[in-house]
Amino acid sequence: MADIEVSSTCEEGYTVTNVIDDEWELVVDALSEDGPSPNQVLAADYVSCYIPALRVAADQTGYDDLGAVEAEVAADLDDDDDLDAVAFEIKVEADLGDDVEEIVELGEEICHVHSALQDELHAEITLHDDVV
Known part of the structure; x- marks a missing residue:
């Protein structure tokens, strides 16, 4: 099964x-x-996987609580209506100091959807901390 x-x-x-x-x-x-649409579902699925992965990454980096997390996803389609680019604009309540980049990258490693996608379609991720 x-x-x-x-x-x-x-x-x-x-x-x-x-x-x-x-x-x-x-x-x-x-x-x-x-x-x-399938592309809309994929964009929502991707960020829905990445946010919990981001929480795990932050926890593994020494931040036990990110607080509130908000994300905006922008996905671009090519002329054939195929996903061409995905970007996450993420805001977290916690102050992550100098660890932002490390947490973002670890979140990518943990996110199952990120791992499943082709190399050309990984989200460009911008994380804004201490703002929610």
């Missing part, structure tokens, strides 16, 4: 209903009419 199982159904058009591990339903629509 696989670790993750997704059952996907597309009755017509470009809308796909996904049932994940027989528990959660996610509707994805290539045209963004009945739900987010």
Whole structure:
């Protein structure tokens, strides 16, 4: 049995209903009419994986609580509507001092989505500390 199982159904058009591990339903629509597009879901999935990874990275670097974390994601599409670039603008409540770059890089190493993506599509990450 696989670790993750997704059952996907597309009755017509470009809308796909996904049932994940027989528990959660996610509707994805290539045209963004009945739900987010696959690219939108990927951008949200990427940052949803990176934020917890960032928390783990901060903890491993000696910061036991980042406090509130807010992120804005900007994703660019090429002429074929393929993701071309992803950038995270992240703000954390904690003051990370000189450890920001180390924590960002360790977060990338921990994030499973970051690891899964091709080398050309890793997020450019800017972390703003002590602002939330």
